[in-house]
Amino acid sequence: MIRLARRSEPVAAGAATATAADMAAESAAAEAVLKRLQLTVTRKLDGLLQGDYVGLLPGPGSEAGESREYTAGDDVRRMDWPVTARTTVPHVRQTIADRELETWLCVDLSASLDFGTARCEKRDLAIAAAAAIGYLTVRGGNRVGAVVTNGETSRRLAARPGRNNAHGMLRRIFQTPRAPAGGTAANAGYLAEAVDALNRPPRRRGQAVVISDFLTDDIVRSERGDTEPAWERPMRKLAVRHDVLAIEIVDPRELSLPAVGVLTVVDPESGAVHEVSTDAKVRKAYADAAATQRTAIAGALRRAGAAHLRLSTDSDWLLDIVRFVAAQRRGRSRGTTR
Incomplete structure (x- = not known):
């Protein structure tokens, strides 16, 4: 897994702030990681969406095209009922794949x-x-x-x-x-x-x-x-x-607790701190x-x-x-x- 570079934490009032050189070095490191991430993705995932598609979830398209007569095997959900009513012959509506x-x-x-x-x-x-x-x-x-x-x-x-x-x-x-x-x-x-x-x-x-x-x-x-x-x-x-x-x-730690005795946990949303005893009963209830x-x-x-x-x-x-x-x-x- 590519680990993204972490930004420095905010400093307390009166503490020395990051220099321009430090910020430039951090930005360069982040840029290098993003480029590496791009290379990893394109090498391993490129080609998954070749051909006609409407999105990451490939499909027949969304734009309405012409109608044609129904043939065995056509999807009945694409029946063109107005044309069918006018001609008294079953028709299906074709779609154009979005490019x-x-x-x-x-x-x-x-x-x-x-x-x-x-x-x-x-x-x-x-x-x-x-x-x-x-x-x-x-x-x-x-x-x-x-x-x-x-x-x-x-x-x-x-x-x-x-x-x-x-x-x-x-x-x-x-x-x-x-x-x-x-x-x-x-x-x-x-x-x-x-x-x-x-x-x-x-x-x-x-x-x-x-x-x-x-x-x-x-x-x-x-x-x-x-x-x-x-x-x-x-x-x-x-x-x-x-x-x-x-x-x-x-x-994985959101799905189960480790057996480590008394565990101190912090709610990242509110900052509240709790101490939890990770005995078998608590671990089962948590899971x-x-x-x-x-x-x-x-x-x-x-x-x-x-x-x-x-x-x-x-x-x-x-x-x-x-x-x-x-x-x-x-x-x-x-x-x-x-």
Whole structure:
């Protein structure tokens, strides 16, 4: 795993600040890592989207084409009923595969992603996932833009074509400052707001990718009468017009606790400190609660109509992306995915 260079932590009042030379050296190191990341992605993932496609999730296209008579084996969901009614002969509507794609990323870099116990921090993995999506979809005149949030503030990076613009976008994502302690907790609806920003202004059909750990406390009442995460509704709205991919970032320590006696843990969102006794009973209860939480997140993403890819800090994220895209291709060819 490529570990991104970490920015220096804020210094206390009166302490010496970083010199211009130090900042230049840090910027050069970050640039080198991003270039290496680009090379890694293009070498191992290039070629996954060859041919006609509508996005990272390959499909037949979205633009309406001509109608032709129905033949055995045609998808009945593409029946052109107006033409069929006029001619009294069954017709299907052909579609034209999009060759120019606009992809928007929603990248969550809130305090809960400043955590990692394996190969990297979740923040690093989120940036690597953004790089993979950006470099995969940017060729052929395609445009890539992003909405980036650190839980306290968010900013929109305009969609532009070309690998140089994609690289510049990743540099700005990497330079996103970390939210101060408690900043995320004060704005629990930050992820819902960032996802909803992808719906404005209305765009033609394309690709939307949400990269987050989806660990938010913002709960709203759904139309069904029960509760749901606040980000589920804007994602459902987004999926009406676009192919939506949700990339969930996890760390193994979020799923289970180690047997290390009394463990001191810190909530990165609020800064609260707790001491937890990691006996067998507590570890089992924690693992059960974590599994329930992840099942609820997967269910919310499924209801929203988003494809779901989980990346972990202790696994080969490139291999996971390759497997996911291959599975989506097989599912589309068999008509088993949305």
